[in-house]
Structure formats: C-alpha cells, structure tokens
Amino acid sequence: MIITGKITSGIGKGRYYVEKYRQYFIEHLELICYPGTLNLITNKIPDLPEEKKVIIKPSGQGQVDCYPIMINNKYKGAIVIPHKTKHSNEIIEIISPQYLREEYNDGDEIKCELV
Numbered sequence: 001m002i003i004t005g006k007i008t009s010g011i012g013k014g015r016y017y018v019e020k021y022r023q024y025f026i027e028h029l030e031l032i033c034y035p036g037t038l039n040l041i042t043n044k045i046p047d048l049p050e051e052k053k054v055i056i057k058p059s060g061q062g063q064v065d066c067y068p069i070m071i072n073n074k075y076k077g078a079i080v081i082p083h084k085t086k087h088s089n090e091i092i093e094i095i096s097p098q099y100l101r102e103e104y105n106d107g108d109e110i111k112c113e114l115v
Contacts, residue, residue, distance in 0.1 A: 001049065001114045003069075003079070005040030005092060007104050014039075017082070018095055021064060024056045025095065029066055029078050037080065037093040038100045040110065045089055048079070052114050069112040071096060079112065 014037030018025070025031050048067050057063040067079040077096030094100070094112065104110060 001046065001052075003040075003042065003046055003092065003112045003114075004109060005042040005112075007106050007108050007110065008039050008041045008091070009106055010037060010039040010091075010093075014093065020061070021056060021058070024058055024064075025066075025078070028054050028056050029068060031076065031078060031095065032097055033095045034097060034099045036099075036101075037095055038104070040092045040094065040112070041090050042092055043090070045092060048081075049114070054078075068115045069094070070115055071098075071100070071112055072110050073113070075100065077112070 015035045018033050018035050025033050052067050054066040063083045065081040069077050069079055071077050075096050075098045077094050080093050080095050
C-alpha cells in the first residue's frame with residue numbers, strides 16, 4: 001500500500017512525544033527516531049491494514065498505532081497514529097531516524113510505502 005501526501009507544518013508537540021516514546025519505538029520498530037514528527041496532509045487517511053499495525057501501549061500512557069514504512073524509497077520510518085491527538089483526520093504523522101525537514105519542505109509531496 002502506498003500513501004502520498006503533502007508536507008505541512010505541525011503544532012510543535014511531536015518532539016515531546018517522540019522523546020517520551022523513544023524507547024518503545026526502539027523496542028517495537030527498531031527505529032532510533034529523530035525527535036519530532038513530519039506531518040502529511042492527505043485527501044483521506046486510508047484504511048491501513050491491521051496485519052501491518054504495531055501497537056505501542058505503555059502502562060499509564062496513551063496507545064499509539066504504528067505502521068512501518070519506506071519514505072520515498074529512501075528512508076525507514078513509521079506512520080504513528082496516537083489514540084489521543086489534536087490533528088484533523090487528514091493529517092498523518094511520520095517518525096524516522098532521519099531529520100526529514102533537512103530534505104523536504106512544506107508543500108513537498110512524499111510517498112510512503114507500507115513494509
């Protein structure tokens with residue numbers, strides 16, 4: 001499954017949550033993530049396949065559903081869907097070991113392929 005979207009600025013909370021869940025991303029996704037998320041705006045969030053979902057549910061913290069991806073056939077990452085979020089339904093958050101903003105800017109279209 002391939003998901004495309006355009007990069008958009010977020011609300012500035014990604015760093016806090018990526019750092020808070022850092023150890024879980026390492027354990028469950030084998031990703032040492034850059035502290036922040038990349039936000040994509042899509043026409044509609046697709047129905048992501050249950051068999052690809054990695055559930056992270058630390059004790060006393062909110063659940064996050066994760067889907068491993070390849071970003072533009074170049075970078076490993078994951079779509080993260082927190083069960084509590086302030087984003088609209090059209091926004092997808094992405095984590096990656098790479099600082100993706102170094103290469104991509106608001107309005108750039110990227111492709112995410114579920115792996």
